[in-house]
Amino acid sequence: MNLASNEVHVWLAALDPPAAELATLAATLDAAESDRAARYRFEHDRLRFIAARGILRAVLSAYLATTPADITFAYGPHGKPRVATNADPSSLQFNVSHSETYALIALARDLELGVDIEYMRHLDDMDAIARTAFSPRERTVLAALDSAAQHEVFYACWTRKEAYIKAIGRGLSFPLDSFDVSLPPDEPARLLAVRGNPAEVVRWRYHPLPPIPGYATALASQPASKRVRCWRWVGGV
Numbered sequence: 001m002n003l004a005s006n007e008v009h010v011w012l013a014a015l016d017p018p019a020a021e022l023a024t025l026a027a028t029l030d031a032a033e034s035d036r037a038a039r040y041r042f043e044h045d046r047l048r049f050i051a052a053r054g055i056l057r058a059v060l061s062a063y064l065a066t067t068p069a070d071i072t073f074a075y076g077p078h079g080k081p082r083v084a085t086n087a088d089p090s091s092l093q094f095n096v097s098h099s100e101t102y103a104l105i106a107l108a109r110d111l112e113l114g115v116d117i118e119y120m121r122h123l124d125d126m127d128a129i130a131r132t133a134f135s136p137r138e139r140t141v142l143a144a145l146d147s148a149a150q151h152e153v154f155y156a157c158w159t160r161k162e163a164y165i166k167a168i169g170r171g172l173s174f175p176l177d178s179f180d181v182s183l184p185p186d187e188p189a190r191l192l193a194v195r196g197n198p199a200e201v202v203r204w205r206y207h208p209l210p211p212i213p214g215y216a217t218a219l220a221s222q223p224a225s226k227r228v229r230c231w232r233w234v235g236g237v
Contacts, residue, residue, distance in 0.1 A: 024054075102117055203223065
């Protein structure tokens with residue numbers, strides 16, 4: 001699979017493949033992934049994890065010209081994964097997110113990136129989450145909206161923040177209330193401010209992704225990326 005140096009490729013995958021296909025995907029997982037799958041309490045969560053990891057391996061194998069089972073992963077200090085086994089491991093970057101029945105996989109060459117997808121379920125504690133995870137500016141924007149709009153805007157904010165902290169490799173070790181993203185969703189997604197590090201604003205850009213009914217998504221990458229190409233995974237790359 002050809003991936004130009006200024007491109008980002010994004011794959012959307014459904015996590016409910018037929019049983020035979022799921023068995024094929026499961027056979028590509030390593031021992032650590034299989035053990036992790038076995039620890040899931042609910043069967044549907046276990047099967048979706050297997051599908052997500054197996055599809056990730058299938059997609060990566062097309063870019064690395066190898067077999068899915070031969071891929072191994074290494075992890076940063078805060079858990080960000082990277083490919084550990086290919087001829088030029090530093091060149092291919094990827095990030096993955098899954099929620100309910102979908103996964104998003106983003107890939108680039110020599111560009112850090114982060115992606116997030118969230119199923120927009122109803123939250124009884126949305127205000128409490130916003131008070132602890134959103135910045136004062138974001139909370140002000142959210143509070144000014146009517147209740148019908150708040151649900152969508154909350155998830156737009158959450159996914160934009162998640163995509164950024166995944167891109168920088170910090171995960172939830174980086175306080176979500178220490179930076180601002182643009183809202184509401186009809187305003188283009190942007191990183192507005194990072195307390196203590198103003199240069200971050202120009203180091204990252206957000207890219208719009210095709211809408212998925214019932215889900216919110218966000219993709220953040222370094223600004224050298226000029227083009228985003230999107231596909232739907234249907235059992236092969």
